[in-house]
Amino acid sequence: xxxxxxxxxxxxxxxxxxxxxxxxxxxxxxxxxxxxxxxxxxxxxxxxxxxxxxxxxxxxxxxxxxxxxxxxxxxxxxxxxxxxxxxxxxxxxxxxxxxxxxxxxxxxxxxxxxxxxxxxxxxxxxxxxxxxxxxxxxxxxxxxxxxxxxxxxxxxxxxxxxxxxxxxxxxxxxxxxxxxxxxxxxxxxxxxxxxxxxxxxxxxxxxxxxxxxxxxxxxx
Amino acid sequence: xxxxxxxxxxxxxxxxxxxxxxxxxxxxxxxxxxxxxxxxxxxxxxxxxxxxxxxxxxxxxxxxxxxxxxxxxxxxxxxxxxxxxxxxxxxxxxxxxxxxxxxxxxxxxxxxxxxxxxxxxxxxxxxxxxxxxxxxxxxxxxxxxxxxxxxxxxxxxxxxxxxxxxxxxxxxxxxxxxxxxxxxxxxxxxxxxxxxxxxxxxxxxxxxxxxxxxxxxxxxxxxxxxxxxxxxx
Numbered sequence: 510x511x512x513x514x515x516x517x518x519x520x521x522x523x524x525x526x527x528x529x530x531x532x533x534x535x536x537x538x539x540x541x542x543x544x545x546x547x548x549x550x551x552x553x554x555x556x557x558x559x560x561x562x563x564x565x566x567x568x569x570x571x572x573x574x575x576x577x578x579x580x581x582x583x584x585x586x587x588x589x590x591x592x593x594x595x596x597x598x599x600x601x602x603x604x605x606x607x608x609x610x611x612x613x614x615x616x617x618x619x620x621x622x623x624x625x626x627x628x629x630x631x632x633x634x635x636x637x638x639x640x641x642x643x644x645x646x647x648x649x650x651x652x653x654x655x656x657x658x659x660x661x662x663x664x665x666x667x668x669x670x671x672x673x674x675x676x677x678x679x680x681x682x683x684x685x686x687x688x689x690x691x692x693x694x695x696x697x698x699x700x701x702x703x704x705x706x707x708x709x710x711x712x713x714x715x716x717x718x719x720x721x722x723x724x725x726x727x728x729x
Numbered sequence: 730x731x732x733x734x735x736x737x738x739x740x741x742x743x744x745x746x747x748x749x750x751x752x753x754x755x756x757x758x759x760x761x762x763x764x765x766x767x768x769x770x771x772x773x774x775x776x777x778x779x780x781x782x783x784x785x786x787x788x789x790x791x792x793x794x795x796x797x798x799x800x801x802x803x804x805x806x807x808x809x810x811x812x813x814x815x816x817x818x819x820x821x822x823x824x825x826x827x828x829x830x831x832x833x834x835x836x837x838x839x840x841x842x843x844x845x846x847x848x849x850x851x852x853x854x855x856x857x858x859x860x861x862x863x864x865x866x867x868x869x870x871x872x873x874x875x876x877x878x879x880x881x882x883x884x885x886x887x888x889x890x891x892x893x894x895x896x897x898x899x900x901x902x903x904x905x906x907x908x909x910x911x912x913x914x915x916x917x918x919x920x921x922x923x924x925x926x927x928x929x930x931x932x933x934x935x936x937x938x939x940x941x942x943x944x945x946x947x948x949x950x951x952x953x954x955x956x957x958x959x960x961x962x
Contacts, residue, residue, distance in 0.1 A: 562807060563833040586783055586807040590837065593814070597841050615785045619815050 513538065513570045515561040515591050516582030520607060520627055522547035524579060529554055536570040539582075561591045567599070577603035585613040593620045608652075626652050637713065644720060647708065657684055658716050662705040665726040671707075672697035673727060680715030684708040731796040733758065733822075735782035735812045736803030737768045740828060740850075744800060745772055758782040758791045783808050785815055793820045802828040810842040817843035870932070878936055880908075883947055885929040891946035897921030899946060904939025908932050 510533050514521050517539035525537050526549040535554035539545065542558045559566035561580065572578070578595040580588035585608060592606040608614045608626035617624045630653045637646065648657035666674060675681055675697075686695040687706040695707070709719060730753050734741050737759030745757050749772070757772065759765060760781045768777055780787035782803065793799065799816040801809035809827040816822040827842075829835045829849035838847035857869065870880045885891060891899065896907055896919055910919050911930040917923075925931065935943055 560831070560833070562831075562837060564836045565833070584807065586805065586811040590807040590810045590842070594837060594841065613781070613784060616783055616811055616815065619785065619819055620811075 510534070510576040511571060511574050512536075513567075513572060513575050513578045513595075515539075515578065515580045516588070516607070517544040517547055517556070518581070518583055519547065521579075521581045522549065522552075524581060525549075525554060526552050536575075538566060538570055561587065562594075567591075567594070572599050572601070575599070575601055577601065577605075579605045579607070581605075581607040583609045585609050585616055589617045589620050589622060592617075592622050596622075614652075624652065629653070633713070637716075640717070644716060655710060655712060656716070657708055657710050658719075659706055659708050660716075660719065660723060662701045662703055662707055663723055664703045666701050666723065667703040669701055669727060670697065671695050671699045671701060674701065674722065675709075675719075678715060678718050678722065680712040681719050682710045684710050730754065730798070731756075731792070732798045732800060733788070733791060733793050733796045733816075735788075735799065735801045735809075736828075737761075737764050737777070738802070738804055740802045741800075742768060742771050744802065745776065749773075749776075756791050756796075758787060760787075783811050783815070785819055788812075788815065788820065793822065796822060798822070798824040798826065800826045800828075804830055806830050806834040806837075810837055810844065813844045814842045873934070878934060879940060880932065880934055881940055881943075882930060882932050883943070885925045885927055885931065885947055887927045889925075889927070889947050891925050892927060893924050894946075895922045895924055901939060901942060901946075905933055905935035905943050907943075908934055 512528050512533055512535050514525050514535060514537045517537050521537060525535050528535050529552050536557055537545070537548070537554060538557045538559060538561050540558070540560050545556045557566065557570050561567070561582070572595065578592065578601050580591040582588055588606040592604045595601040596604045604622065606617050606622045606624050608617050608624045609628065611626060611629045614624070614626055614629070630649070633653045634646070645659045646656050647659050650656065671683055675683060683695045685692045685708040686699065688702060709716070711719065732748055732753050732755045734745055734755060734757040737757050741757060741759070745755055748755050755776055756778055757768070757776055758778045758780060759768060760779060765777070765779060778791040780791070782788065793816060799813065799822045801812040803809055806829060813825040813827050816825050824845050825843055826846045826848065827838055827844045829838055829847050832849055832851050835847065835849050835852065838844045868882045870882055872879050907919055909932040910917050910923065910925065912926065933943060
């Protein structure tokens with residue numbers, strides 16, 4: 510597929526290399542040609558020096574043939590405006606804008622754009638690992654508001670049902686249960702065994718409450 | 730009328746002063762430290778709101794819900810576009826006006842970003858200069874409707890084609906109206922059968938086509954020679 514990446518900073522350069530390794534055609538745009546030095550030495554794709562807002566630059570980047578565009582500069586307004594123009598003016602089906610300054614996330618959201626806030630997301634992951642190193646996050650949705658975590662069922666919950674464990678928790682839903690190398694879609698009546706691996710879809714608050722409940726047991 | 734000005738550079742500060750003198754109620758939003766010191770000397774402190782003008786919570790705190798017009802005049806084009814978009818979609822601002830910094834970005838300043846009016850200073854200035862060069866002695870007094878129509882003043886030179894022709898026969902009506910003739914310092918309102926004499930000054934309202942047509946009627950019969958240059962052979 511043909512992708513345009515606007516902004517060749519750390520995120521942009523890394524993204525270009527990922528897409529290239531998957532066999533896609535990439536055009537990467539940056540106002541500063543020194544930025545292209547960040548690209549991986551094995552990267553093969555087109556670099557284009559110019560401002561992402563300029564009509565001529567977007568046209569030369571092949572916007573009419575693009576399947577997707579990522580606006581990943583360190584300016585939130587530039588990302589929002591380029592992404593909005595790609596969607597509204599050129600009908601690009603798949604457009605993503607990076608949120609750089611967490612204080613300006615509302616700007617990108619106001620345009621109704623798909624967004625990834627690497628600063629916010631990174632900070633949240635570090636916070637999670639600091640607070641509770643035992644749970645493992647296996648999937649992160651959106652900007653990390655909802656994530657899928659894997660937790661191990663301890664001895665004290667052996668023989669209890671899944672419903673007993675999760676019933677009082679508001680922001681935590683079961684996704685899968687793995688036992689002896691097999692996984693299944695868990696029903697609420699399922700009886701837990703020690704060492705089961707339970708995947709739950711949860712908010713940060715939800716997983717905190719689940720971890721606490723797992724360690725305290727049913728009486729708590 | 731309440732106006733919110735986003736951006737306190739030279740344009741924003743000048744606009745604020747102009748509007749204050751005409752009794753508009755304004756609020757100017759700016760967050761660049763290096764500009765704020767200067768702004769506080771230029772404008773009453775209570776009219777300056779310190780914050781990032783593209784942050785919706787800042788716009789709201791600065792009173793955007795009560796304004797009749799929003800002027801996005803920062804030095805950053807994507808910021809001006811985003812401010813207009815937020816102003817309309819989040820706060821229902823009735824009228825948005827944006828400054829274009831780089832003419833290459835002017836194509837985005839339209840309803841796709843909820844920009845009602847855009848002003849591109851480089852473009853306006855370039856056109857004014859071009860007009861001054863192409864229309865000889867014609868002088869633009871001021872522009873109406875964002876530069877489409879102008880009020881112009883021009884002197885009728887000796888030997889001009891227009892001399893002696895009744896105005897109604899000059900076939901200008903569609904693009905140009907001659908509003909006044911100043912002869913020997915006395916202004917007269919012309920009629921269709923009025924004629925021009927050498928030395929008259931006229932004031933006209935004209936579209937660009939009209940100005941060109943008028944200029945042809947008032948041109949020197951021979952292109953004037955430049956001083957210090959030899960005539961080409």
